[in-house]
Amino acid sequence: MKLLFILLFSSISLFAQINFDDYFTAGALRLDIIQAGTASSENIYFHSLKREPYFSGSHHNLIDTLNLGYYCFYVYSLKDNKLIFSKGFSTLSQEWQTTEDAKNHNRALNYSIRFPFPKDSVRLVIKRRNRKNIFRELFSLKINPGNYFIRKETVDTSMVFKIHYSGDYSKKLDVLFIPEGYTENDSTKYHNDCKKFAGFLLGYSPFSEMKNRINIWGINSYSQDSGADIPGKGVYRKTLLNASYYTFDSERYLMVEDYFKLADVAASAPYDQIYILVNSDKYGGGAIYNFYSAVAAQNKKAELVFIHEFGHGLAGLADEYYTSDVSYENYYDLNVEPWEKNITTLVHFEKKWKSLIASSTPIPTPDDSIYYDKLGAFEGGGYVAKGVYRPTYNSIMKSLSANGFNLPSKNAIINVIKYYSE
Numbered sequence: 001m002k003l004l005f006i007l008l009f010s011s012i013s014l015f016a017q018i019n020f021d022d023y024f025t026a027g028a029l030r031l032d033i034i035q036a037g038t039a040s041s042e043n044i045y046f047h048s049l050k051r052e053p054y055f056s057g058s059h060h061n062l063i064d065t066l067n068l069g070y071y072c073f074y075v076y077s078l079k080d081n082k083l084i085f086s087k088g089f090s091t092l093s094q095e096w097q098t099t100e101d102a103k104n105h106n107r108a109l110n111y112s113i114r115f116p117f118p119k120d121s122v123r124l125v126i127k128r129r130n131r132k133n134i135f136r137e138l139f140s141l142k143i144n145p146g147n148y149f150i151r152k153e154t155v156d157t158s159m160v161f162k163i164h165y166s167g168d169y170s171k172k173l174d175v176l177f178i179p180e181g182y183t184e185n186d187s188t189k190y191h192n193d194c195k196k197f198a199g200f201l202l203g204y205s206p207f208s209e210m211k212n213r214i215n216i217w218g219i220n221s222y223s224q225d226s227g228a229d230i231p232g233k234g235v236y237r238k239t240l241l242n243a244s245y246y247t248f249d250s251e252r253y254l255m256v257e258d259y260f261k262l263a264d265v266a267a268s269a270p271y272d273q274i275y276i277l278v279n280s281d282k283y284g285g286g287a288i289y290n291f292y293s294a295v296a297a298q299n300k301k302a303e304l305v306f307i308h309e310f311g312h313g314l315a316g317l318a319d320e321y322y323t324s325d326v327s328y329e330n331y332y333d334l335n336v337e338p339w340e341k342n343i344t345t346l347v348h349f350e351k352k353w354k355s356l357i358a359s360s361t362p363i364p365t366p367d368d369s370i371y372y373d374k375l376g377a378f379e380g381g382g383y384v385a386k387g388v389y390r391p392t393y394n395s396i397m398k399s400l401s402a403n404g405f406n407l408p409s410k411n412a413i414i415n416v417i418k419y420y421s422e
């Protein structure tokens with residue numbers, strides 16, 4: 001009991017002492033990085049620094065307690081060597097490393113890290129989990145906020161509009177819907193799509209119970225052409241973000257590769273999460289934790305894909321399916337408990353949803369219809385049929401035919417929304 005008390009006390013004191021105004025001022029500092037490597041190697045390179053008008057995260061929760069994502073960046077104040085900010089994330093580059101292609105050649109992709117603009121010099125460190133889920137340092141940089149190479153161009157914020165507003169952006173989860181492949185002539189369609197997806201999100205549990213903690217923003221940024229690239233069909237469109245199907249040669253994987261371009265567009269609005277609405281009716285989408293989410297907005301299943309992808313983008317939820325054309329070989333090490341909240345290898349199941357399972361439900365849970373509406377540990381998930389377990393027989397993270405998120409996924413989403421809105 002005494003030990004527990006000391007541990008609790010010390011962890012509280014660690015996180016409670018960061019007073020936002022002691023270390024940060026208005027706006028955000030954006031660090032653009034290049035990630036390059038192969039299946040077995042990775043390097044991160046400095047690209048540039050920018051000042052942006054909005055930092056929309058919590059001024060209270062500055063140190064990441066969610067512990068999600070393959071990477072985490074840490075900002076230390078140089079004057080007192082204190083950790084003053086941290087945030088977990090994943091990237092497209094990390095996914096690329098798991099593809100067949102990455103075994104044969106090098107590739108570089110980009111990402112932008114953002115944190116509140118510091119008052120004094122800081123050291124930024126990026127760490128990545130190894131196969132055993134232990135964070136190792138990959139990159140370090142000293143940043144003097146007075147450096148004249150930090151670009152401070154004025155950002156036009158006039159084209160931003162509110163879709164759902166519940167209050168000050170530093171106290172809410174801010175979701176930004178960016179239009180991709182909508183021309184000026186499609187602007188009414190984009191505004192209607194914004195309303196449609198916002199309505200669906202705010203009507204879907206657990207978002208429906210947390211509406212008053214969420215803001216949704218839109219931005220009038222249009223493309224020369226309608227639609228998106230479909231390389232496998234020889235279709236190329238000149239659009240705002242150059243979104244493309246066939247990412248990593250998977251037809252339905254619809255993503256934007258140039259993150260700097262995306263971050264430039266997003267800078268006009270307050271945002272914690274980017275959602276790219278792609279003006280296409282061809283089935284597709286994709287999302288990566290604290291990277292962005294994307295959906296083909298005109299497809300007839302778009303609303304369900306939208307929710308599924310946001311589970312990845314917002315809360316780092318894993319795919320619970322294991323029979324499909326998506327074949328990531330050995331994506332999870334079966335001897336390690338994955339960081340995602342909605343799958344388990346049973347290695348440290350007590351850290352997941354084990355305590356929520358009824359004592360009458362066996363673990364692992366048999367594939368028997370008497371358990372199909374129960375919380376359990378069903379084998380199959382995370383792209384493999386054996387060794388990875390999911391909480392329920394079906395869920396929106398497994399199949400679009402499902403009724404909703406399961407309890408561990410809901411709890412993960414609720415935690416993230418609270419984190420941004422406290």
Ligand SMILES: [Zn+2]
Binds near residue numbers: 312318319
């Ligand atoms: Zn998915």
